[in-house]
Amino acid sequence: MTTPLPSRPTAAPARTGRGLQASRTRVALLLLVPMLLVLAAVAGYPLLRTIYLSFTEYNILTDPAPKWIGLGNYWFTTEDGVGLGVLQIPEWWQSVWNTVKFTVGSVLLETVLGLAFALIINSKIRGRGLLRTAILVPWAIPTVVSAQMWNWMYNDSFGIISDWGQRLGFLQAGQSFLSNPDTALAALIAVDVWKTTPFMALLLLAGLQTIPSDMYEAADVDGANKWTQFWRLTLPLLTPALLVALIFRTLDALRVFDMPYIVKGNAPETITMSIYARQELILNSQFGFGSAISVLIFLIIMVFTAIYVTSLRVKFD
Amino acid sequence: MNSKNPLVRTVTLILFWLVVAVVLFYVLFPFYWAIKTSLTSSARLSAEALQWFPSVPSFQNFVDVFTGAPFGRNLLNSVVVATGTVLLSLLLSVLAAYALGKFRFQGKTILMYLILAVSVFPQIAVLSGLYTMIQTFGLYNSWGGLILSYMIFTLPFTVWTLTAFVREIPTELEEAAYVDGASPLQTLFRVLLPVMTPALVTTGLLAFINAWNEFLFALTFTTDATAATVPPAIANFTGASQYESPFGLTMAASVIVTIPLIILVLVFQRNIVSGLTAGAVKG
Numbered sequence: 150m151t152t153p154l155p156s157r158p159t160a161a162p163a164r165t166g167r168g169l170q171a172s173r174t175r176v177a178l179l180l181l182v183p184m185l186l187v188l189a190a191v192a193g194y195p196l197l198r199t200i201y202l203s204f205t206e207y208n209i210l211t212d213p214a215p216k217w218i219g220l221g222n223y224w225f226t227t228e229d230g231v232g233l234g235v236l237q238i239p240e241w242w243q244s245v246w247n248t249v250k251f252t253v254g255s256v257l258l259e260t261v262l263g264l265a266f267a268l269i270i271n272s273k274i275r276g277r278g279l280l281r282t283a284i285l286v287p288w289a290i291p292t293v294v295s296a297q298m299w300n301w302m303y304n305d306s307f308g309i310i311s312d313w314g315q316r317l318g319f320l321q322a323g324q325s326f327l328s329n330p331d332t333a334l335a336a337l338i339a340v341d342v343w344k345t346t347p348f349m350a351l352l353l354l355a356g357l358q359t360i361p362s363d364m365y366e367a368a369d370v371d372g373a374n375k376w377t378q379f380w381r382l383t384l385p386l387l388t389p390a391l392l393v394a395l396i397f398r399t400l401d402a403l404r405v406f407d408m409p410y411i412v413k414g415n416a417p418e419t420i421t422m423s424i425y426a427r428q429e430l431i432l433n434s435q436f437g438f439g440s441a442i443s444v445l446i447f448l449i450i451m452v453f454t455a456i457y458v459t460s461l462r463v464k465f466d
Numbered sequence: 467m468n469s470k471n472p473l474v475r476t477v478t479l480i481l482f483w484l485v486v487a488v489v490l491f492y493v494l495f496p497f498y499w500a501i502k503t504s505l506t507s508s509a510r511l512s513a514e515a516l517q518w519f520p521s522v523p524s525f526q527n528f529v530d531v532f533t534g535a536p537f538g539r540n541l542l543n544s545v546v547v548a549t550g551t552v553l554l555s556l557l558l559s560v561l562a563a564y565a566l567g568k569f570r571f572q573g574k575t576i577l578m579y580l581i582l583a584v585s586v587f588p589q590i591a592v593l594s595g596l597y598t599m600i601q602t603f604g605l606y607n608s609w610g611g612l613i614l615s616y617m618i619f620t621l622p623f624t625v626w627t628l629t630a631f632v633r634e635i636p637t638e639l640e641e642a643a644y645v646d647g648a649s650p651l652q653t654l655f656r657v658l659l660p661v662m663t664p665a666l667v668t669t670g671l672l673a674f675i676n677a678w679n680e681f682l683f684a685l686t687f688t689t690d691a692t693a694a695t696v697p698p699a700i701a702n703f704t705g706a707s708q709y710e711s712p713f714g715l716t717m718a719a720s721v722i723v724t725i726p727l728i729i730l731v732l733v734f735q736r737n738i739v740s741g742l743t744a745g746a747v748k749g
Contacts, residue, residue: 170570176650177569181577184562184625191618192584195595202594209598269486280486282735284493289731291679293697294720298500301713307515309499343496351739404588407681411701423590423682430594431686440594447591454586458579 196447202440210434222441235441243417244425250334251409251421252402255341259398260391262342263349268383270350271357281354284347292344296411299340303327303412330418337409337419341402349394356390357383389461396457403450422446497724504528504717511714527718536691537719540699544723546609547695548677551616552670558617559624559669560662564654566625567632568640578629585622589682592618600687607693615683620673627672631665632658668737675727696723 203222205215218225224234235241270281287295302310305325314320320329326336360383368378406423413419415428426446430439506514507524514521531537566574596615605611635658643653659666681697688694700723703716731738 173569174571177565177571180561180565180569180650184558184621187558187614187617188581188584188621190599191596191614191621192587192592195592195599196587198595198598199592202598266489269482269489272482274482274486276486280490281739282732283490285731285735285738286497286728287493289675289727290497290724291697291700291727293679293681293700294500294724295496297700297703297713297716297720298496301503301717302496302499304515304713307512307713309516312516343492347493355739400586404590406590407697407701411681423588426590427593427682427686430597436594436598443588443591443594446588450586450588450591451583454583458582 199440199443199447202436203444205437205440207437208434209436215437218437222438223445235438235445240417240420241422241425241442241445244420244422247334247419248403248405248421251338251341251405252399254335254338255345255402256395256398258338258342259346259349260395262346263353263394264387264391266346266350267353267357268379270354281351284350286347287344288347288351290344292407293411295340295344296408299343300327300412303336327412333413333416333418337412340408340412341405344408345398345401349398352394352397353387353390356387359390360386392461396453396461400450400453400457403453404446422449500717500720500724503713504721506714508712508714527714528722531715531718531722534715535699535703535719537696537699537722539691540694540696541723543609543691543693544678544695544697547612547616547693548674550609550613551620551677552674554613555617555620555624555673556666556670559621559628560654560659560666562625563628563632564650564658566629567635568637581622581625584618585626587618589618593682593686596683597686606687607689609693611687612684612693612695615687616677616680619680620677623676624669624673627669628662628665631662635661664737668734668740671730671734671738675730678723678727 202215204217204219206212206218206221207215220234222235224232224236226232226234226237232238266284270277270284290298302308303325305311305323305328308325311320311325314326315322315324320326326332364382364386365378368382373381404423405421406427409419409421410424410427415424415432420428422442423446426439426442428439429435429442433439502518502520503511503515504527505523505525506520507522507526508530510520510522566578596618600606600611600615603611605614639657639661640653643657648656678695679697680695681701684695685698685701688698691699696719700716700719703712703719
């Protein structure tokens with residue numbers, strides 16, 4: 150573009166550049182608006198509304214409108230000394246404790262087993278494609294379905310796993326790992342491990358495949374055995390992938406709802422934080438109190454996410 | 467495995483294949499058991515529950531699932547809701563991904579953080595807010611209510627993955643279109659979209675699977691077969707009767723909804739593995 154003003158020779162091109170930049174910014178914003186509107190409607194507004202409701206007393210069936218009670222849902226002691234806030238209620242702490250045990254147990258087992266699966270598939274054997282396909286099956290089965298499948302296998306009188314447990318002497322006749330409060334949570338962890346180990350294995354497999362094979366050749370030449378190679382070479386190089394998978398699974402396990410709910414309902418020995426929140430919200434219609442539980446879960450998840458983002462230094466550009 | 471001694475080598479090899487066999491059994495057995503149970507008629511179920519093969523394979527459960535329960539309607543609901551969710555998410559996220567992947571503007575990093583934050587939202591945290599909102603708009607027990615609420619987990623995922631993909635498309639393509647005088651929308655739909663097809667298929671498929679499997683919202687925002695999808699329907703099969711074990715029916719329904727997914731997964735195996743891992747490694 151030529152400029153008729155010789156006194157400011159650089160102004161016009163600069164302005165065009167800025168103009169182009171400005172119009173591109175406008176286009177970008179327009180392209181983003183629909184997505185942002187929908188996200189605001191399904192995430193932003195409902196979250197704010199949940200936070201607001203958590204400061205109110207609101208039974209959705211009987212109360213005409215939410216009544217502001219401040220922090221009462223979180224901490225409230227009556228004159229008789231009865232604690233009514235979520236944080237004072239044993240059932241909440243029970244659900245937290247169950248969720249923590251579930252998370253630690255399942256994530257640890259899934260990581261170890263997933264690593265083993267990944268190493269097997271990554272070794273140069275015939276039929277590894279078939280093996281990789283096979284381990285996708287549990288992942289592809291809907292959670293509800295896998296919950297019901299295991300529910301059936303755990304059935305007291307007709308379940309195959311109860312039968313095995315009874316034959317091996319772990320269980321009495323007519324007993325199941327699920328009906329016994331001491332083993333119920335472990336039984337649920339087993340279902341989650343079965344369902345999710347494949348996902349873990351795939352993530353770790355992707356990590357394994359980025360390790361150049363000449364590193365192993367060099368290690369072979371140096372006389373390192375497979376064991377040493379695993380600890381000195383594979384594991385350190387796999388750490389980033391391992392960390393990502395770990396955090397992913399931890400976040401998932403902390404908010405777990407469907408599988409334990411379908412298998413054990415609201416049973417106190419396996420109730421998780423999300424199941425407890427839904428019980429208060431929907432079954433007991435306590436939208437204020439239930440929202441307070443939801444907010445606590447949200448805070449816990451966000452703390453973990455913050456650790457995730459900072460520790461992995463997630464980059465966007 | 468590279469020992470010189472042939473005996474040691476054979477033993478290691480046998481051990482290795484033993485491990486493979488154990489893994490295969492572990493992974494596939496529950497699914498086999500579901501199929502076996504679904505092929506046992508309810509009359510024989512209690513007698514044959516522990517047998518490894520059905521003595522008289524029968525498809526009665528598969529017929530009963532459709533005649534005794536509104537399972538056909540649940541399937542239709544699932545297909546409509548999952549498809550609607552995927553189409554809407556893809557449309558919205560293609561536009562957004564183009565902006566996020568190819569345009570430079572202030573606040574982009576914050577926006578990406580925000581989308582990432584939404585992708586880890588525990589569904590329970592928005593349940594009460596969404597519930598009141600869905601009731602206000604009269605979307606309770608409807609396809610629309612479910613499709614809208616599913617956006618909370620599909621949209622961040624599709625935006626994220628497609629943005630990563632758009633970023634990889636050579637800028638020359640876009641510049642050529644710009645020189646030819648194409649508008650941004652023309653550039654997106656005529657030039658970039660054809661290149662993006664594989665990414666759209668992968669992302670759409672994963673979003674579809676997520677929407678197909680969703681349970682909490684479907685359970686909470688629907689009351690009856692008008693809009694209830696397959697997951698709440700299957701979850702509720704159990705409570706039917708205390709004395710009659712509905713597991714034959716439940717397993718039949720389970721097999722019906724799982725087989726299409728397994729076929730999809732087998733066909734798109736490679737895309738799924740790369741899609742899962744790409745999304746995971748990039749955040």
